[in-house]
Amino acid sequence: MTMKKNLIIFIFCSVCVHSFAQHITIKNIESRLITNQGVEFIGELKDVSNNEYSYPNWSNRGILFLDSKAYHLSNINFNITTNSFESRVNRKQLFSFKSANLDSVSLNNHLYKKIRDSFYEVLLSKGNGSLLKKYDIEFQPGIYNRLDGTVGKSHPFVVFKYLIKFDDKFTLLEFDKKSILSLVEENFQLTLEGFIEIEDLSYKRENDIVKILEFVFKNSDKMI
Secondary structure, three states: HHHHHHHHHHHHHHHHHHHHHHOOOOOOOOOEEEEEEEEEEEEEEEEOOOOOOOOOOOOOEEEEEEEEEEOOOOOOEEEEOOOOOEOOOOOOOOEEEEEHHHEEEEEEEEEEEEOOOEEEEEEEEOOHHHHHHEEEEEEOOEEEEOOOOOOOOOOOEEEEEEEEEEOOOEEOOOHHHHHHHHOOOOHHHHHHHHHHHHHOOOOOOHHHHHHHHHHHOOOOOOOO
């Protein structure tokens, strides 16, 4: 009798657990964020929009870092328009992770770190210095129609802004010689110019800027 009773209880519990799991699972989101209160998703469902994203599809490897824990996903993208991370649920719905709860996110091995309530891609981090990349949206005005005086629909396009973080100071970085050399003291500028010339680096290419700043962070104790 006892064995039969235990079996019934086991089956009942299994059904309850299965039902609960089905209730909290959102299709195509593989990981659950685990908190002390149980298993839950940190965020909300939203309708699919025409926002701009960092990748053209949703088959991206992601890791959410939350409270010193890591949660792996393979259906995630970065919404540039809203500066948030989302997973595709179906053709009509997305799941948007609440930015306030995330410390940082790795997306296809690119690290995005939250700084002052916005996410920046960390292109370089060495000692007290970091090179940060901010994704943003600007709009190209529509074409003016001289026949009827109307203006066509504006078109969004993605732009990037780069910041140098050194200690607790942030400096906007332009991709030109003047802006880059102005980061360091005058007595180090000739050394930096020599390194750039020997390595055949460009002041315009992102990958080369990373190498230039890696040299700066390694060899210069002070930045202006």
